[in-house]
Amino acid sequence: MPVKIRLARQGKKGYAHYAIVIADSRAPRDGRFVEKIGTYDPNTVPHKVDLKFDRALYWLQTGAQPTDTCRSLLSMKGVLLKDHLLRGVKKGALTEEQAEKKFNAWVADKEAKLNAKKEAKLNAKKDAAAKALAEETKKKEAMIAAAAAKKAEAEAAAAAKKAEEEAAAAAQNAEAEQATTEAPAADEQKAE
Numbered sequence: 001m002p003v004k005i006r007l008a009r010q011g012k013k014g015y016a017h018y019a020i021v022i023a024d025s026r027a028p029r030d031g032r033f034v035e036k037i038g039t040y041d042p043n044t045v046p047h048k049v050d051l052k053f054d055r056a057l058y059w060l061q062t063g064a065q066p067t068d069t070c071r072s073l074l075s076m077k078g079v080l081l082k083d084h085l086l087r088g089v090k091k092g093a094l095t096e097e098q099a100e101k102k103f104n105a106w107v108a109d110k111e112a113k114l115n116a117k118k119e120a121k122l123n124a125k126k127d128a129a130a131k132a133l134a135e136e137t138k139k140k141e142a143m144i145a146a147a148a149a150k151k152a153e154a155e156a157a158a159a160a161k162k163a164e165e166e167a168a169a170a171a172q173n174a175e176a177e178q179a180t181t182e183a184p185a186a187d188e189q190k191a192e
Helices: 053-061 068-077 079-091 096-191
Strands: 003-012 015-024 035-041 048-051
Touching: 003 053, 003 068, 035 053, 048 068, 053 068, 053 079, 068 079, 079 096
Parallel strands: none
Antiparallel strands: 003 015, 015 035, 035 048
């Protein structure tokens, strides 16, 4: 029986997720399978892959052939590397301790890269938020300065108008005083 490690589609239209299954290659895609060894959800960011590592390794060692997508998922989780190292142990190229040490180093390196990516993404978000806040603060300060300038301009215009009115009122008072001082003088001249 030619056995494959492949994806079986689940979920609803437009929002699929997959089961990683061991199935006969002649069985329908979503049909009968031998064993379910994990799930794959491409709808999340980053893609979520849950895998029974030991069972996947067992089926690889017994000759199950992964499809292209499953091969990339197994590689991402390190199953293919572990299988490769164990084959090296069987051939005598490595000892079990060396194989385990290489695999653990690979896992640590992969986790470090993932953490660095997450940290870089988080820092980028923080920088973008800080930049947006700085721009918003600049806009707010510009609006406040524009409002203050407009208010100062309005106050200056009001003060100029008031000064003009006071000047006009002073001129009228001066004319009225001059007229009142001239009127008695004119009356005195007529009286003589």
